Amino acid sequence: MTEENVQLTDKELEALKDAQNENHLTSLVNGGSANVVRHDLVNRNNYLDVDEQVFGNISRKLADNLEKGFSGVLNTPSKIKASEIRVLDYATFIRSIDVPSSLTTLSLMPMEGQALLLISSPIIFSSLDRFFGGVGVSTIGFSPNRSFANAESAIVDIITKLVSGALKEAWSPLVEAKFEKRQSENDPTKIQCFKNEEAIVVTQFEVNIGEEIRGEITIAYPHSPVRAQTQKYAKKLEESALISSENLAWSQDLKEACLGLEVELKVELGKIRSSVGGISALKLGDELKLSKLGMLDVTVSGVPVFKAISGRAGERLAISIASVNKA
Numbered sequence: 001m002t003e004e005n006v007q008l009t010d011k012e013l014e015a016l017k018d019a020q021n022e023n024h025l026t027s028l029v030n031g032g033s034a035n036v037v038r039h040d041l042v043n044r045n046n047y048l049d050v051d052e053q054v055f056g057n058i059s060r061k062l063a064d065n066l067e068k069g070f071s072g073v074l075n076t077p078s079k080i081k082a083s084e085i086r087v088l089d090y091a092t093f094i095r096s097i098d099v100p101s102s103l104t105t106l107s108l109m110p111m112e113g114q115a116l117l118l119i120s121s122p123i124i125f126s127s128l129d130r131f132f133g134g135v136g137v138s139t140i141g142f143s144p145n146r147s148f149a150n151a152e153s154a155i156v157d158i159i160t161k162l163v164s165g166a167l168k169e170a171w172s173p174l175v176e177a178k179f180e181k182r183q184s185e186n187d188p189t190k191i192q193c194f195k196n197e198e199a200i201v202v203t204q205f206e207v208n209i210g211e212e213i214r215g216e217i218t219i220a221y222p223h224s225p226v227r228a229q230t231q232k233y234a235k236k237l238e239e240s241a242l243i244s245s246e247n248l249a250w251s252q253d254l255k256e257a258c259l260g261l262e263v264e265l266k267v268e269l270g271k272i273r274s275s276v277g278g279i280s281a282l283k284l285g286d287e288l289k290l291s292k293l294g295m296l297d298v299t300v301s302g303v304p305v306f307k308a309i310s311g312r313a314g315e316r317l318a319i320s321i322a323s324v325n326k327a
Contacts, residue, residue, distance in 0.1 A: 001319050007122055030196050033096075037134075045238040050229040051231055051234040052085060053234070054191060054233055055085050055226075055230055056082070056085065056203070058171060059082035059085065060082055062166050062167060063080045063081055063082045063205055064286065065166035065169055065170060066163065066205065066207075066217070069162040069165070069166060070207070071194045073127075073158065073162065074130050074131075074209060075130075076209060077118075077210065078207065078208065078209050078210075079208040080201065080205050081206045082204075082205055083185065083201070083204045083205060083206050084204050085203050086204075087199060087200070087202075088200065088202065089196070089197055089200070090194035090195065090196055090197070090200050090220075091196035093200060093202060093220060094196075097188050099188075100121045100186055101115060101118050101119060101121060102117075102118065102119040102121075102124060102156045102186055103184070103185050103187075103188060103191050104116070104119075104160050104184040104185075105117075105179040105181075105183045106160075106167070106180065106181060107179065107181075107182055107194045107285045108178075108179070108221075108222070109178050110175065110176070111175060111177055111222075111225040111226070111229065112222065112224070113194075113222035113224075114182060114193040114222070114236055115167075115179065115193075115220060115221050115222075116191065116193055116194070116200075117160060117163055117217070117218075117219055117222040118216075118217065118218040118219075118220075119156065119160075119215075119217055120215040120216045120217070121215070122215040123207055123213070123216075123217070124155050124159070124210065126150075126209050126212075126215070127158075127209070128152060128155045130209075132172075146186055153184070157181075157184075160181055163217065164179040164217075167324055170186070173233065174229045175229050192271050194220070194222065196304070198222065198223070199222075199223035200220045200221060200222060201220070201221045201222075201223050201227070202218060202219070202220045203219050203221075204218045204219070205219075211305055263300050263301045264301055264302075265298065265299070265300050267299075267308060267310075268297055268299075269296065269310060269317075270290025271288070271291055272288050272290055295307045295308070295309065295322060296308045296309065296319060298321070305325055306321050306322075306323065306324055306325065307322045307324075307325065308320060308321050308322055309322050
C-alpha cells in the first residue's frame with residue numbers, strides 16, 4: 001500500500017467483510033446508517049511500531065556480544081548496555097547526532113536497505129590511545145570539518161568489524177543478514193542511506209571502557225524491513241508457545257490417564273533348588289527353606305524397577321524399598 005507496507009487492522013478487515021454483507025448493503029440503499037471504521041491512509045505514524053520484546057532481546061544479545069568483543073580487543077574491562085529503542089524519522093534523528101562521531105553504513109542483505117552505525121568520538125580516541133599503550137584517556141582534539149586520520153580510521157574499522165559480527169549473531173534467529181560495511185564518514189550530510197522523511201528504528205548502547213571513558217554506539221535501521229522481520233519472528237514465537245502449551249496439556253492428560261492404569265508388582269523373596277523327585281514328594285504341611293538373596297528385585301509388569309530389603313510390618317511380611325534402578 002505504501003513504502004512502509006502498511007496493513008489493515010483486524011477490526012478494519014472485519015468492517016470490509018461486513019460491507020459486503022447483503023443486509024448491510026440493503027440498509028444503506030434504504031437510507032439506513034452505516035457502521036464506519038476509520039482507516040487513516042495518510043498518517044503513516046499510526047504504524048510506526050516494532051515488536052519491543054523481540055527488538056529488546058536482539059539489543060541485549062548485541063550488547064553482550066559487543067561487551068565481550070571490546071574487552072578482548074582493548075584488553076580492559078568494558079561495560080555495554082542497551083539503553084533505548086526509538087522509532088522516528090531520519091531528519092529528526094540526524095539533527096540529534098553529536099559531532100564529532102563516526103558514521104558507517106552497513107548492508108542488510110537479504111533485507112532491503114542499509115543500517116547506519118554511529119560511534120561517538122570518546123570511544124574512538126580512547127581505543128586509539130589504548131592501542132598505543134596509553135591508559136585510554138586521550139586528549140586528542142577533533143574538528144568536524146576534517147576526515148579521520150589513518151590511525152583513527154583503522155580504529156573505526158576494527159570497531160565496525162566487532163559491531164558487524166555482533167549484529168550477525170544477534171539477528172541470526174530472525175535472518176542471516178550480512179551487515180557488511182558500505183560507506184564511512186564523519187560528516188552526517190555525506191551519508192545517503194535514508195530519506196529525510198523515512199521512518200527508522202534507533203537502538204542506542206551506553207559504552208563504558210575502564211573507569212574513565214563513556215561513549216555511545218547507536219544503530220539506525222530502516223523501519224519497514226526490520227518491522228517485517230520482527231513481527232514474523234514474534235508470530236513464530238507465539239505459535240511455538242501455543243503448540244508447547246497444547247503439547248503440555250496433552251502430556252498432562254496422558255500422564256493422568258497412565259497413573260490410573262493397574263500394573264502387577266512382584267517381589268522374589270528367595271530360591272530353592274530341588275529335584276523332580278523331591279518336588280513330587282511334597283505334601284501339605286511340608287516346609288521349604290529358601291536361600292537368602294540379600295537385596296530383592298521388585299518388578300513392575302516384568303520390568304525390574306526397585307531393589308528392596310525383606311522384613312516384617314507388624315505380623316505381616318513386608319519389604320523396604322532400598323534403591324531405584326537407573327533406566
